[in-house]
Amino acid sequence: MMSGRVIETRKATKHYVMGDLVVKALRGVDLTVTRGEFVAIMGASGSGKSTLLNVIGCLDEPTSGTYLLDGVDTSHFTRDEYAEVRNQQIGFVFQTFNLLPRTTALDNVELPLFYDRSGRFPDPKAAAVASLERVGLGDRMHHDPSELSGGERQRVALARALVNNPSIILADEPTGNLDSRTSVDVMSVFQELNEQGITILLVTHEPEIAQYAKRIVVMRDGIIVSDRQVWDRRSAARDLESMPSADEPVELEAQRE
Amino acid sequence: MLWPKRLLTIAFKGLLKNRMRSLLTTLGVIIGVASVIVMVGIGAGAQADVESQISSLGSNMIMVFPGASRHGGASGGAGSYNRLTLDDVDAIREEAVLLSAVSGAVRTGAQVVGGTGDWNTSVMGVSPEYPSIRAWTIQSGEFFDERAVRSRAKVAVLGATVVDELFPNDDPVGQQIRINKTPFRVVGTLKAKGASSFGRDEDDTILVPVTTGLYRLSGGQYINMMFASARSLDESDAAIEEITGILRREHRLNPGEDDDFRIRSQAEFIEMATETQQVMTLLLGAVAAVSLIVGGIGIMNIMLVSVTERTREIGIRLAVGARSSDILIQFLTESVVLSLLGGTIGVALAYVLTTILNSAVGMTPLVNPGIVASAFGFAAAIGVFFGYYPARKAAMLNPIDALRYE
Numbered sequence: 001m002m003s004g005r006v007i008e009t010r011k012a013t014k015h016y017v018m019g020d021l022v023v024k025a026l027r028g029v030d031l032t033v034t035r036g037e038f039v040a041i042m043g044a045s046g047s048g049k050s051t052l053l054n055v056i057g058c059l060d061e062p063t064s065g066t067y068l069l070d071g072v073d074t075s076h077f078t079r080d081e082y083a084e085v086r087n088q089q090i091g092f093v094f095q096t097f098n099l100l101p102r103t104t105a106l107d108n109v110e111l112p113l114f115y116d117r118s119g120r121f122p123d124p125k126a127a128a129v130a131s132l133e134r135v136g137l138g139d140r141m142h143h144d145p146s147e148l149s150g151g152e153r154q155r156v157a158l159a160r161a162l163v164n165n166p167s168i169i170l171a172d173e174p175t176g177n178l179d180s181r182t183s184v185d186v187m188s189v190f191q192e193l194n195e196q197g198i199t200i201l202l203v204t205h206e207p208e209i210a211q212y213a214k215r216i217v218v219m220r221d222g223i224i225v226s227d228r229q230v231w232d233r234r235s236a237a238r239d240l241e242s243m244p245s246a247d248e249p250v251e252l253e254a255q256r257e
Numbered sequence: 258m259l260w261p262k263r264l265l266t267i268a269f270k271g272l273l274k275n276r277m278r279s280l281l282t283t284l285g286v287i288i289g290v291a292s293v294i295v296m297v298g299i300g301a302g303a304q305a306d307v308e309s310q311i312s313s314l315g316s317n318m319i320m321v322f323p324g325a326s327r328h329g330g331a332s333g334g335a336g337s338y339n340r341l342t343l344d345d346v347d348a349i350r351e352e353a354v355l356l357s358a359v360s361g362a363v364r365t366g367a368q369v370v371g372g373t374g375d376w377n378t379s380v381m382g383v384s385p386e387y388p389s390i391r392a393w394t395i396q397s398g399e400f401f402d403e404r405a406v407r408s409r410a411k412v413a414v415l416g417a418t419v420v421d422e423l424f425p426n427d428d429p430v431g432q433q434i435r436i437n438k439t440p441f442r443v444v445g446t447l448k449a450k451g452a453s454s455f456g457r458d459e460d461d462t463i464l465v466p467v468t469t470g471l472y473r474l475s476g477g478q479y480i481n482m483m484f485a486s487a488r489s490l491d492e493s494d495a496a497i498e499e500i501t502g503i504l505r506r507e508h509r510l511n512p513g514e515d516d517d518f519r520i521r522s523q524a525e526f527i528e529m530a531t532e533t534q535q536v537m538t539l540l541l542g543a544v545a546a547v548s549l550i551v552g553g554i555g556i557m558n559i560m561l562v563s564v565t566e567r568t569r570e571i572g573i574r575l576a577v578g579a580r581s582s583d584i585l586i587q588f589l590t591e592s593v594v595l596s597l598l599g600g601t602i603g604v605a606l607a608y609v610l611t612t613i614l615n616s617a618v619g620m621t622p623l624v625n626p627g628i629v630a631s632a633f634g635f636a637a638a639i640g641v642f643f644g645y646y647p648a649r650k651a652a653m654l655n656p657i658d659a660l661r662y663e
């Protein structure tokens with residue numbers, strides 16, 4: 001923490017054994033991320049981006065190599081300690097949202113607090129409401145995921161990732177299932193959170209989305225092949241203003257009826 | 258450990274979210290528990306019923322019938338030759354020490370006229386000891402005495418059914434009736450034994466002195482059978498031997514010759530009936546146990562499907578920081594809540610069913626607390642086991658694998 005290195009992987013590998021075949025998803029990844037960074041991870045399909053993010057998110061363990069989270073070596077962590085890290089330090093956002101069905105946005109966001117043992121949240125409901133308001137969904141709290149648009153669902157997932165005040169947010173293709181305008185909209189929320197000091201790692205296929213990050217890491221065949229700062233960084237909030245509003249055609253149709 | 262209140266909240270939310278599945282799961286428990294309780298209750302009730310019917314037959318009763326007990330050679334079957342007489346009865350009355358009472362019995366069908374109608378019934382000639390042997394009580398008037406027997410008096414004691422048929426409105430005691438045209442005076446009535454054992458209406462009877470029955474009504478010299486009471490149920494077998502000895506001597510049977518009479522005792526009936534009833538209770542219990550097991554398989558099926566179908570949910574929970582133990586306890590709590598709920602409803606349903614059976618069909622199932630407890634416990638155990646086992650499998654998964662599960 002003192003060094004400012006929140007994430008540090010050293011020669012991290014991940015092998016999947018499938019019968020006789022060994023799939024080497026990660027083949028020695030060295031990645032260091034300091035506090036307050038906004039990293040976009042890019043690369044072809046199958047290059048190991050998700051695998052890396054899962055290792056960083058303590059959802060999966062590396063086969064070899066070390067992973068230091070906040071300067072702490074995680075290799076000897078127990079299952080419960082991994083759970084604790086996921087609960088306290090990391091917020092995860094998935095491409096497929098992974099919200100509980102038939103469960104309101106509010107209850108979904110409150111979920112991580114059920115498993116909070118730190119006692120930091122005496123009023124989980126209030127924390128969940130605050131988190132939803134933070135992503136601009138204060139008025140949709142009592143809707144089920146099935147009643148929300150894709151962008152709104154991803155905001156709920158973001159609110160859930162944020163509710164425990166994590167220092168790191170990991171997002172695996174959070175805009176993969178969204179149209180371009182909604183993608184930019186969601187990216188504006190990420191940028192805002194990053195402004196507030198949260199470290200963000202985001203996997204994406206789209207170069208335009210990566211332009212909202214501060215740093216771009218490119219992977220190929222399980223290793224990092226390129227790592228550079230973004231010099232022409234864009235602001236999602238500003239881009240959003242110049243984009244045509246998604247509501248307009250709908251309004252026209254409504255008038256015609 | 259998480260707060261129990263939070264665990265319960267998580268479990269209840271899970272259950273309410275899947276109302277239909279929860280209902281189906283509990284249905285298995287409900288049906289299983291209720292059927293075991295009711296079925297075993299019916300068996301136990303029937304057994305108690307038969308036992309009380311048998312004891313209403315009389316007190317430590319022994320019956321002696323004429324005829325060979327074994328069908329050897331030329332014997333033409335039970336009762337084909339009549340070899341019991343009132344002398345036999347007198348001999349037993351004088352000599353037997355293990356008997357508290359003995360009575361001959363002569364049975365004739367008769368047309369009875371009197372009071373407001375006429376009625377076809379069976380008339381039994383018996384001794385004054387008869388009511389004590391057969392556990393009859395006098396409703397009104399009195400039973401005839403030894404003098405009436407000696408004088409072949411034309412007096413009668415009416416069973417409750419006969420009273421209802423002939424004297425629905427007034428007291429028959431002191432009234433005149435005609436049995437097969439012979440006038441008799443009613444001296445007493447019998448207290449009703451109620452719905453009769455083994456399908457026969459025992460109250461549909463008239464009792465007269467045994468001599469009157471023998472010489473005035475049936476006109477023979479042989480009696481149909483003998484009733485006796487052993488001093489106690491334990492002495493029943495010894496009393497039977499005593500009677501056998503006396504009768505063989507009276508009938509001048511040589512050693513090695515077969516008895517020309519048969520003896521049955523109430524103790525024997527009780528034994529037989531208890532045995533059949535136990536078999537029946539066992540059968541009913543087995544049927545019910547099968548239904549409980551089928552119910553258990555239903556629970557198991559739904560639990561397995563439910564946990565498999567919720568693997569993604571488990572993955573999501575693990576991803577946001579739930580520990581394996583949190584997941585286990587969640588599913589365990591859900592299972593326990595469901596099983597207890599199902600068990601409770603099952604017990605309530607069993608209560609309703611037994612009440613209905615009682616009032617509508619007239620059965621009186623005996624609900625045994627032990628059976629209630631074990632049916633309840635068994636169902637709960639099935640619910641817990643089959644909820645716990647697959648949940649454990651899912652909880653031990655890597656979060657990513659659980660999330661990827663399709």
Ligand SMILES: Nc1ncnc2c1ncn2[C@@H]1O[C@H](COP(=O)(O)OP(=O)(O)OP(=O)(O)O)[C@@H](O)[C@H]1O
Pocket residue numbers: 016017018023024025043044045046047048049050051052
């Ligand atoms: N559970 C698994 N079992 C076996 N092989 C796996 C597993 N997960 C990933 N892989 C393999 O590891 C490699 C890297 O997968 P990964 O999901 O990290 O790729 P990715 O870069 O995220 O691709 P995409 O852009 O398509 O999401 C792939 O070849 C994949 O087939």
Ligand SMILES: [Mg+2]
Pocket residue numbers: 049050051172
């Ligand atoms: Mg991926």
